[in-house]
Amino acid sequence: MAGGLGQGTGKSARTYAGLGVPLILPAWLIIGIFLVVPILIMLVYSFLTKEFRGGVIWEPTLAAYDQFFFDRGLFGDEPPKIEWTYILIFWRSIWQAGLATVLCLLIGFPTAWFIATRPPNSRTIWLFLITVPYWVNLLIRTISMKFLIRDNGPLNQWLLDAGLISEPIHVINTATAVQLGLFYSYLPFMVLPIYAAVERYNFALSEAAADLYASRWVTLTQVIIPSVKPGIIAGCILVFVPSLGAFLAPDLLGGAKNFMIGSLIEEQFKGAAGNWPFGAAAAMILLTMVLIVLIFYARSQARGAR
Amino acid sequence: MPDGNGTIAVDIDNVTKRYGDFTALRDVSLAIADNEFFTLLGPSGCGKTTLLRCIAGFEDISAGAIRLYGDPIAELPPNRRPVNTVFQQYALFPHMDITRNVMFGLLRLGKSESEARKRAGEVLELVQLTQFATRLPAQLSGGQQQRVALARALAPNPKVLLLDEPLSALDLKLRQAVRLELQQLQHETGITFIFVTHDQEEALTMSDRIAVISDGRVQQVGTARAIYEEPNNKFVADFIGETNLIDVAVAAIDGATATCTLPGGAQFTCPAASGAHSGQGHLSVRPERVSLTDPAQAPLSGTVSRLIYLGTDMHVDVTLADGETVTARVQNSADTTIPEKGQTVGLNFEAGAARLLVD
Ligand SMILES: Nc1ncnc2c1ncn2[C@@H]1O[C@H](COP(=O)(O)OP(=O)(O)OP(=O)(O)O)[C@@H](O)[C@H]1O
Ligand SMILES: [Mg+2]
Numbered sequence: 001m002a003g004g005l006g007q008g009t010g011k012s013a014r015t016y017a018g019l020g021v022p023l024i025l026p027a028w029l030i031i032g033i034f035l036v037v038p039i040l041i042m043l044v045y046s047f048l049t050k051e052f053r054g055g056v057i058w059e060p061t062l063a064a065y066d067q068f069f070f071d072r073g074l075f076g077d078e079p080p081k082i083e084w085t086y087i088l089i090f091w092r093s094i095w096q097a098g099l100a101t102v103l104c105l106l107i108g109f110p111t112a113w114f115i116a117t118r119p120p121n122s123r124t125i126w127l128f129l130i131t132v133p134y135w136v137n138l139l140i141r142t143i144s145m146k147f148l149i150r151d152n153g154p155l156n157q158w159l160l161d162a163g164l165i166s167e168p169i170h171v172i173n174t175a176t177a178v179q180l181g182l183f184y185s186y187l188p189f190m191v192l193p194i195y196a197a198v199e200r201y202n203f204a205l206s207e208a209a210a211d212l213y214a215s216r217w218v219t220l221t222q223v224i225i226p227s228v229k230p231g232i233i234a235g236c237i238l239v240f241v242p243s244l245g246a247f248l249a250p251d252l253l254g255g256a257k258n259f260m261i262g263s264l265i266e267e268q269f270k271g272a273a274g275n276w277p278f279g280a281a282a283a284m285i286l287l288t289m290v291l292i293v294l295i296f297y298a299r300s301q302a303r304g305a306r
Numbered sequence: 307m308p309d310g311n312g313t314i315a316v317d318i319d320n321v322t323k324r325y326g327d328f329t330a331l332r333d334v335s336l337a338i339a340d341n342e343f344f345t346l347l348g349p350s351g352c353g354k355t356t357l358l359r360c361i362a363g364f365e366d367i368s369a370g371a372i373r374l375y376g377d378p379i380a381e382l383p384p385n386r387r388p389v390n391t392v393f394q395q396y397a398l399f400p401h402m403d404i405t406r407n408v409m410f411g412l413l414r415l416g417k418s419e420s421e422a423r424k425r426a427g428e429v430l431e432l433v434q435l436t437q438f439a440t441r442l443p444a445q446l447s448g449g450q451q452q453r454v455a456l457a458r459a460l461a462p463n464p465k466v467l468l469l470d471e472p473l474s475a476l477d478l479k480l481r482q483a484v485r486l487e488l489q490q491l492q493h494e495t496g497i498t499f500i501f502v503t504h505d506q507e508e509a510l511t512m513s514d515r516i517a518v519i520s521d522g523r524v525q526q527v528g529t530a531r532a533i534y535e536e537p538n539n540k541f542v543a544d545f546i547g548e549t550n551l552i553d554v555a556v557a558a559i560d561g562a563t564a565t566c567t568l569p570g571g572a573q574f575t576c577p578a579a580s581g582a583h584s585g586q587g588h589l590s591v592r593p594e595r596v597s598l599t600d601p602a603q604a605p606l607s608g609t610v611s612r613l614i615y616l617g618t619d620m621h622v623d624v625t626l627a628d629g630e631t632v633t634a635r636v637q638n639s640a641d642t643t644i645p646e647k648g649q650t651v652g653l654n655f656e657a658g659a660a661r662l663l664v665d
Contacts, residue, residue, distance in 0.1 A: 207364050208397035210384040212411030212462065222410075226401045 039287070046280035054274045064281035086264065086282070093260040094289075096175070096250075097243035100182035101190075104239045105232065107183075108190030112231075115191075116198035127195070130188055142181055142248045149177060149253075173255030181249030189238035197231025233297055241290050261286050313340040313375070315466055315498040316361060321370035323356055323522075330356045332522045333370070338500060339514075340375075343492050345501045347509040348519035349545070354502040355394060357519075358468045361500065362391050375465065385414075390459035394470040394502075396451050398443035404430065404454050405439045411462040429457040432491065448475040453484075460491070466498045473508065485512055506546050510534065518542050538579045539664040543590040550591045550632045552606075556584040556662060564662040569628045572605035578662040588663050593635035595659035598622065598645060604652025606632065610645050620644060624653055 046064050048056040066072075069087075070080040115126040133141065148155050149171045156168040171177045205227065209219040225232070247262030254260070261282065268279025316338040323331040330353045338344045346354045359365040361372060363384035371378055379387055390411065399407050405426050412422035430436050433453040443451055452475055459467055472488075473481045489512055492499050503509050509516050510530040518525045518533060518541070526538045537543035540551060554566040554574070564578035566587065576589065601607040606626060614621035615638075622634045622645060632653055636642055645651050 202397065204393060204395060204397040205399060207362075207384070208391070208393060208399070209410070210364075211362055211389075211391045212458070213385045213414035214410070215385060215414075218414065223399060227399075229401075 042280045042283055046277055046284050048277050050275045050277045053272050054269075054276060056276050061277075064275075064277040067278055068281055068285065089259050089264055090261055090285070090289075092175075092258070093244055093262070096178060096182060096260060097240050097246075099179055100186060100243045101236050101240045103179070103183045104187050104190035105236060108187055108235060109194055109232070112191045112194035113198055116195050116201075123199075127192075130191055134188060138185060138248055142185070142252045145181060145184065146172065146252050149180070172253065173257070175254065175258050177253040178250050178258045178260070181253045182243045182246055185246070185249060186239040186243055189242070190235040193234040193238065194228060194231040197228035201227050230301075233301075237294065237297060240293065244290065245286060314338065314373075315340040315342070315375060316500065317371075317373040317376075318357070318361070319371045319373065321357070321360060321372060322368045323353070323360055323365060324368045330522050331360070331367075334519075334522075334524050335370075336517055336524065336527065338498060340498055341496050343489065343499045343501065343512060343514045345503060345509045345513035345516045346519055347503055347506060347516050347545075350504055352519045353522040354504070354519060355470055356522075358391065358470055358500065358502055361466075362389055362468055363387050388464055389466045389468060390462060390464040391468040392452075392455045392459045392470060392472045394472075394474070396443075396455040398451055398454055398458070400443055403440050403442055404435065404446070407443065407454060408458045408461050410458065415462055425461055426457075429461045432460070433457045433487075449477070449480050449484075452476065456488075460495070460497075463495070464497060466500065469499060469501045471502055471504070473503070473505075481508075488512065510546070518545060520545070536577075536579070536661060537590055537663065538581070540588055540590075543661075543663055548593055548633070550589075550593060550596065551663075552589040552591065552632065552660075553628075553630065554587050554589050554662070556582070556587045559584055559662075566662065568605055569626055569630065570606055574605060574657070574660070576657045576660040576662060579664050581664040582662045583664075587665060589660045590663055591632075591655050591660045593621065593633045594619075595655050596632065596634035597654050598624075598634055598636065599652040599654045601650050601652035604654045606653040607650060608632065608653070610647050610649050610651055613644070613647060622651075624651060 045056055047060050047062065049059040049061050049063065051057050066080075067083070069083055071083040072078050072080050111130075115123055115130075118126060147153055150156070151168040151170055151172065153172075156165075159165045160168065171180070201224065205223050206219050209223045214222070244260075245262045245265075246260060247266045250258050250260040250263050251266075265279050265282050265286070268274045268276060268282070314337045316336070318334055318336040318338070321331055321334045322329065334353075334357060336344075346357060348354055356365065360367050363379070363382060367380065371380060373379065374387065374389070399410065402410070405423065408426035408429055409419075409422040412425055413419070417425070427436070427439070430439055433456055435450060435453055435457065438446060438450060438454075443454065446454065452472055456469075456472060459469075469488075473484055476484060485508065488499075488501075501509075501512065510533075513530060515527060515529055516533050517527045520541050526533055526542045528536070533542060534546055537546065537549075543549045543551065552568065554568055556564055556566045557573075558565045559578050559582060562577055562580070563575060564582060564584075564587075565573065565575050566589070568574050568589075574589075608624040608626040610622055611625040611631065612621075612623040614623075618638055620636045620638050622636055624632050624634065626632060634653060636644065
């Protein structure tokens, strides 16, 4: 639309910047106490020596990181080789989280588009329906899913009864089951931001594109997607980041062979068998990876804004 | 009508458009000539944008047909119609700079990147926006964005350009300048313009022909002069310029001439719009054609009820015996005598200045 109103981020933003300080203080306090301090504690713990009954001994060491990346034999006296176990777990996690993000995008974008193009009152109903399952705890939903997809669970039973398959599809305790779990857990985090972006999309732009000889595909890729890109990126981050650290889906649906970082870290802090510095180190490595993704995002945004 | 080799560019044939049980266009028929500057004029909500959207292909018509140079286009999606639109709200692509906005249509038509860039440069020069070529739409003023929208629609050299109130966001000065530019542009490019406005001055000054639309119906089609001087019905006479509508009793109609009785009893003979009938009717007389005279010799007389000073002119409202008011526009020069309020005056007009309307 015509410029004028709403264009002036310049002067007014500066004038009101001072007012924000007292208002934003609680937010800063919460972020400080519940986010920055715990991360710092973890950072410190990752450089401490492990105590066998859980907990730490206050002796600085790189042992946790060393254990993550290098294999020095059973007694720790052999020349170091690369330790693939954990790198493999990380790689599997990235792959699973990436795949979940792509699947959520493929299903979430059309869903969000569908909802955003309904008449206003039915939009609310659709959004409500999307969020209804999320009122139930994730643990319970994941266990229900486990029950549903078991070899002799209702899903297989229905398919058998309907004659669509002759023997049960084995899904439980496979990577596919984990994927299904991740996809299901985080789909709304894709749908909601894209919905918000599509709702603000000016549909006259699609008409303008068609008027200028663009096919539907060109309109989608060159006009619609660039316009709703912030929503898509936000959705991808909101799905990718928690998927990367997820432990419920891999634990409950994946079995021992489909371990992901989240489960690895969880193990280290559970009971007497744990290794706090190692868990902290793995968490720090995960955090670093997530931060790299976010920095990429921030930079692409900054470039777009110019 | 221009050049007039007789080709019809856009043939709108009995088009009806319904939204649910609301009828936005009723039996609209218009034949727009090739190379014509054709204006759709009407009050807000009369269906101008709807008609443009039907031509561009954004709306399906409920009945009738639209032909482009003889070819029916009802089945063609908007991206296959050789028609471009300047949207009422511009609809510029916010994430593309001005040049890329203008290049968009050219690239879709298969032009190479360099060809498209060159053509975009030419068109931007035409609308005097060369120095803004690398800005984003949000970094331009409303008027500048409007010119980008024009450039973007012109770039692919469409056969027909649809312009939906393209000047409404401009201030008076700029609007007058762009009016001239648009007219010139239309002459230079030879593109058929279908121009929408609800500003009658804009319509009268720019168009080859005007269609006056009200309530989804075409009220009259003609040149600016024909519409102003020979309005068909009350709506057109009233909507275009100012007019006096005088109640008369029509005694007889003989071809295009009507004999009627003015309030006060004087007999009067004047041209009649086709379709006017005898009985009760309305005469339209423009205020500038009414002169003030001696009441004894005039066909109408009354008392001056209001004087409005307009600088070069003066509006004199005269209330007749039956309570109707007739306005005379008197030139403000040294030798006119301005009457006083309450004075009894006569009103005179030539037969050719009045017109019996279709009610
Ligand atoms: N999608 C729609 N659904 C229902 N009614 C509509 C729709 N679009 C337009 N109308 C109605 O059709 C009528 C004509 O609308 P249109 O936009 O063509 O008016 P317009 O002549 O362009 O007016 P303006 O000068 O204000 O732009 C209006 O009464 C409007 O409310
Ligand atoms: Mg309109």
